[in-house]
Amino acid sequence: MKIGNVEVTGYAALAPMAGVADRAFRRICADFGASYVVSEMVSAKGISYNSEKSAKLMESDSRCPSAVQLFGDDPETIAYAAEFAKRYNPDIIDINMGCPAPKISGNGSGCALMKNPRLCGKIVKAAKRATNIPVTVKIRKGWDSENINAVEVAKYCEENGADALTIHGRTRDQFYSGKADWDIIAQVKQQLSIPVIGNGDITDAESAAAMYEHTNCDYVMIGRGALGNPWIFRQINAYFSRDTFIVPPSIDERLSVMYKHIKLACEYKGERIGVQESRKHIGWYLKGFHGAAALRNEAGKVSTLDDVEGLIYKVRLEILNHS
Ligand SMILES: Cc1cc2nc3c(=O)[nH]c(=O)nc-3n(C[C@H](O)[C@H](O)[C@H](O)COP(=O)(O)O)c2cc1C
Known part of the structure; x- marks a missing residue:
């Protein structure tokens, strides 16, 4: 998969996970074959207020392409943070449009952005203007079962310059419960020309293969399936390259x-x-x-x-x- 000019090899990425996918975990997962990793979400507002704690989240030394994920609801603040991020040398800037947490989405950021697809487009455009590295977005299926608009939001993002899009097949209302809807991922993939990364409920090589098969997505992203289990990336790579017997870790x-x-x-x-x-x-x-x-x-x-x-x-x- 190519995100802008960034070549992503292998078969699976590590998902952004606040409080979990920090620099150490990203490094470990990359060592075990994750071919693309995304930072914990970083507050664009925090960056604009010179928060050292926010800036520290951008540090990375993973041996694969690495994204800094930003959250916020103001295009100019996102642009400032994207420009600021340059000093940490990320390969990609990702924008969080999927976080369900009240602390984030209650303030208009994260998944709340999906209620306003035009704003999603403006944010992407502002980030693109601010940086010369690829800009991607991560969305959900929609806000709730009455408002499923992933395809619309995805198109706005693409039209405004997004270089790739990740979709988690749940609504904000579902948080992490129920089953991720892979059909919506397939629909988004069908409608976009940029790479689409499928996310939700991949727990092993077989489910990664099933996600590729079901959605025709360009890449898959794994969150909870990697917790205490960074070997999942090694297993997936072995499964797809079909040249290694997949041995569980001793x-x-x-x-x-x-x-x-x-x-x-x-x-x-x-x-x-x-x-x-x-x-x-x-x-x-x-x-x-x-x-x-x-x-x-x-x-x-x-x-x-x-x-x-x-x-x-x-x-x-x-x-x-x-x-
Ligand atoms: C503890 C935790 C923290 C998360 N933090 C973020 C985050 O910072 N940014 C983001 O876009 N998604 C975040 N997510 C969502 C994951 O990236 C992913 O979309 C979700 O867990 C579904 O994938 P999975 O079924 O493979 O876990 C988080 C999920 C978990 C479990």
Whole structure:
């Protein structure tokens, strides 16, 4: 797939996930074969107020094309943030038009933008004017079941210069419940000339293949399916290149990648914050392990890398005792 002048190889991208897909997780997923990664959403307004915290979210060192995702509802503020983002060297600027969270969509940003397709177009146009790298958008199916307008919004975005579009097949009202509607993704794909990235409910190589087949999309994007499971990208690449037998990760690999992930987070954010923010990831990595519930409880208490090493030791003991 080519987004503007950016060549995206491979078969699957890591979705933007606030509070989860930070620099460390994006790096780990890219190492496991994610061929395109998108940052956590960054407040354009925050950038215009010189928020260091917002700017830090733009840092990236993934070994694949990487996008900074912006949210906001004012074209000029988005343009300012897109121009500002240049100093972090993203390959692509993505604009969030799908976030359902009241904190975002209650302020006119995220999915609320879809209520005003013309504004979506203006935002894309402003971002395009501000930067010479490709601009993409990420939308949902619509606001609610009465307002399903993904095709209309997608066309406005394309007409105003969007270089690609990702669509998550749920309405804002659905948040993350129910099943993603892949038919709407197929409809959007049929109507656009720019690349369309399908998103929603891909959990393994088979469902990635099913998404490609069902929607004819140009690429797929994975969010929750990658949590505690960065190997999903390796499996998908192997599945499509058909030259490798897909081996699930061993317990040793799972634990050592988890540790590497947390160490990276500490490198980027310092040990206290790095470990604290990694607690939820530990829970996801340990899913399915023997005694996982108790171990997850312990994961909630780790504060240092030493604590994490202690927890890994306990996990190994637990496994030995039950093998
Ligand atoms: C914890 C979490 C945080 C998310 N944050 C963002 C975000 O910052 N920007 C965005 O466009 N979508 C965000 N999403 C939505 C995902 O990118 C994706 O569209 C959604 O999870 C559906 O894909 P999946 O079924 O593969 O998870 C988030 C989802 C989750 C679960």
